[in-house]
Amino acid sequence: MLIPGIKIGPKNWQDKLAVNPKFVEVWYRIDLAEQYQYIFEAMQQSNIPFGLHFWAITRSGHEANLAYPGPNQQESIELVHQCLEHASAWQAVYVNIHSGNTHPMQLDLDNGFLMEPDSNFNTIPDTESVTLRNQALIDLGRTAHQLNTALLVELIPQATYNHGDRLQTVPEYPASPTGLLDLCQRNLIGFTNDFCHTYTYDPPAFEQTTADFLPFTKLCHINTVYDPQNGTDAHGGILPEDFIRPGVFPNQSEYVDLLRRLSSQVGDIFLVGEPSTDHVANYHALCDLISQI
Numbered sequence: 001m002l003i004p005g006i007k008i009g010p011k012n013w014q015d016k017l018a019v020n021p022k023f024v025e026v027w028y029r030i031d032l033a034e035q036y037q038y039i040f041e042a043m044q045q046s047n048i049p050f051g052l053h054f055w056a057i058t059r060s061g062h063e064a065n066l067a068y069p070g071p072n073q074q075e076s077i078e079l080v081h082q083c084l085e086h087a088s089a090w091q092a093v094y095v096n097i098h099s100g101n102t103h104p105m106q107l108d109l110d111n112g113f114l115m116e117p118d119s120n121f122n123t124i125p126d127t128e129s130v131t132l133r134n135q136a137l138i139d140l141g142r143t144a145h146q147l148n149t150a151l152l153v154e155l156i157p158q159a160t161y162n163h164g165d166r167l168q169t170v171p172e173y174p175a176s177p178t179g180l181l182d183l184c185q186r187n188l189i190g191f192t193n194d195f196c197h198t199y200t201y202d203p204p205a206f207e208q209t210t211a212d213f214l215p216f217t218k219l220c221h222i223n224t225v226y227d228p229q230n231g232t233d234a235h236g237g238i239l240p241e242d243f244i245r246p247g248v249f250p251n252q253s254e255y256v257d258l259l260r261r262l263s264s265q266v267g268d269i270f271l272v273g274e275p276s277t278d279h280v281a282n283y284h285a286l287c288d289l290i291s292q293i
Contacts, residue, residue, distance in 0.1 A: 002263050002290050005272040006283045007053075010035045017042060019280055024050040025096070025219075025272040029109065030083050031056060040090045051094040051152075051219070051270065054083045055109065063107040063115065067100025067133035067175040068124065077136050080151075081143060088147035093270070095144070096152040096192050096219060099180070102129040103173035114162050115170055126176050134179040141188030152219050153180060154192035155209075157200035158231035166232050174201055177209065184216035194221035194274075195250055195258065196233040203229075210258070215265060222255075222273040222286055224248050237275035237282040238289065256292055263293050 005023030008016045010032070017024070024043060028036065043050050056064040056079040064076040080097060087095045103123040108114040137153065144151040155177055159169040183189045191213040199206045224236035227247035236242045243252045250258060262269050271290070273282040 001268050002259060002293070003268055003270050004283065004286045004290055005050075005270050006279055007272055007274050008039065010039070013039050014042075016279055016283075017046065017048070019283060020046070021048065021283060023270050023272070024048055025270070026050055026052050026092075027055065028052040028083065028086075029055050030079050030086070033086060044091070049093055051096060052083060052087050052092050054080060054095050054097045056080075056083075057107050057109060061106055061108075062118065063101070063105045065101050065104060066097075066136040067102060067129040068104055068121075069128070069132055072104060073132060073136070077140065080136075080140055084140065084144050084147050084149060084151065087149040092149060094150040094152050094190070094218065096154060098156050099153050099177065100129060100133045100175040101156070101173045102126055102175050103171075105172065112163065115160050115172075116162075117171060117173065123173055126178070129175040130178045133175055134183060137180075137183055137189055141183065144189075150190050150218060151188075152190045152192045153183075154194045154219075154221070155197045155201045157197050157233045159200075161232050166228065166230065166234060169230050169232055177201075181212055181216075184213065190218035191216045192219040192221065193217050194223070194233075196223045196225040196235075197221070199249055200225060200231050200233055210261075214261060217262065217265070217269060218267075219270045219272065220258075220262065222271050222282075223275060224250065235274055235276040237273065237278055238285045239278065239281060242275075252289075255289055259289060260293050 003023045006021040009027035058072045058075045104118045104121045106116045156174045225234045226245035275282045
């Protein structure tokens with residue numbers, strides 16, 4: 001069953017919960033866990049199921065990253081472990097994490113979203129990166145099962161941007177999905193198909209990746225990307241004005257096809273929009289899209 005959801009964080013969450021969504025994904029900073037208690041209590045009182053989208057900054061100021069060796073990787077593993085424990089305590093359906101980077105990324109979430117590769121480190125081979133990440137995911141996936149929650153993994157784009165300027169790209173050095181399908185088949189993790197992330201990671205591989213992971217897809221992030229096609233996720237929405245943008249992907253008919261393919265799968269699949277604006281309007285548009293299936 002396709003279950004539409006809305007994304008919330010520590011700010012302006014009341015307005016989004018007021019629409020009584022069928023599901024919620026929480027933008028969750030593990031280092032600011034105390035800010036979320038009232039949100040979790042409100043959702044439980046309203047019987048709204050929810051999942052956690054993990055975000056964390058290590059003590060060195062880097063984005064948590066399972067795919068790069070050293071002290072930050074161990075700290076990142078511990079942070080994901082803590083998030084799984086929080087998910088279990090609050091009965092969250094899942095913890096969703098990113099698939100990791102072959103280069104450490106400095107991250108600032110207190111002054112907007114600011115990300116930069118750390119020039120003090122070298123980029124490591126993808127083979128080394130995925131080996132480190134996949135071993136960490138084996139252990140964390142087992143922990144998730146023990147805690148009665150799910151660990152989901154999504155790909156990341158080739159690039160991001162700061163200060164809302166997509167013309168000034170910042171490389172993200174994403175680790176490849178090598179080995180993730182095997183971990184899904186072993187029921188250690190589930191897959192999150194953020195359609196725009198999957199596309200911007202490797203546009204020619206989008207269809208094959210989507211098909212390969214379809215039986216293991218538990219969550220989809222519902223956005224659009226549009227020109228310029230520069231490896232970044234635009235976080236566009238699915239409103240009529242979004243679908244007429246030059247170069248938009250997925251377009252409306254492509255979305256209907258993607259959702260139809262998802263609806264043929266067994267089990268619940270959560271669909272959550274991550275537009276830069278108009279979350280409530282996009283939630284209603286998502287419900288309308290699902291009704292066309």
